[in-house]
Amino acid sequence: GAGVSQTPSNKVTEKGKYVELRCDPISGHTALYWYRQSLGQGPEFLIYFQGTGAADDSGLPNDRFFAVRPEGSVSTLKIQRTERGDSAVYLCASSPVGGEQETQYFGPGTRLLVL
Amino acid sequence: LAKTTQPISMDSYEGQEVNITCSHNNIATNDYITWYQQFPSQGPRFIIQGYKTKVTNEVASLFIPADRKSSTLSLPRVSLSDTAVYYCLVGSGGSYIPTFGRGTSLIVHP
Structure with missing residues (x-):
């Protein structure tokens, strides 16, 4: 079956711009989950959804x-007023129940570059 | 939170067995040990999970001693395609959020 997909695969934007990153989880x-991964580091947790609600958003760095x-089903990660430090790979993962x-199950990630 | 420690990098050659050990001294009674593999430009992929003794699947084996303060991921007869970063994760006492460290970068040479 289809795995987790993420779009776009790459995104280049300018400092101060708004971006949206999309995640299509495995059906059902x-x-x-959303993670952020910087070069040479492991994935860092951002937010966890259980159904439609955000069960844990403690990893979001700021507002x-x-x-x-x-x-x-589909989730969108939105970043306002992007900063150069937001440049990273944003990973999405899904699991059947969340136990x-x-x-x-991870997607391939979206590589965000803020110039 | 149970913290894990694993080597930053390892080198091996094709056909060899590779063992990557992870230390988790303060693992909780109900914590499982999980290993993920990540190739460049891809998301992590589940390899194996265990609680105690030995677990084996088609990809790897996981050895966990009785005190559970460490675990060893064993990759038999590695090939060039096993070059990847390997992450050891330990359940965080009831948390559903896995905590990834920096992982072990394994490079397999011809």
Whole structure:
């Protein structure tokens, strides 16, 4: 079956601009996660959705970052007033239920470059 | 949070067995140990998960001693395509959020 997909695969923007990153999880997966990965580092948790609601957004670095999942499937990560430090790979993952230590299925990521 | 420590990098050659050890001294009673693999320009991919003793699947084996304070991922007869970063994760006492460290960068040479 289809895995997790993310669009765009690459995004180049200018400092101060607004960007949206999209994640299509595996069909039927109720849990969805966003991570950010900088070069040479492991993925860093941003936000976790259980269905339509954000169950844990403690990883969002500041209020410029926001994510939605209005119908419990596709999710969009939104970044306002982008800064050069936001440049990273943004990864999305989904899992069937979202239970403790459940296997997560990752997408290929969106590479964001803020000039 | 159970913190993990693993080597930053390892080198091997095709056909060899590779063992990557991860330390997790303060692992909790109900924590599982999970390993992910990440190739360049891809998201991490689940390899194996275990609680104690030994787990084996078609990709790797996971050895966990009785005290569970460490675990060893074993990759039999590696090939060039096994060159990747390997992450050891330990459940965070009930948290559904896995905590990735820097991982171990494995380079397999011809």
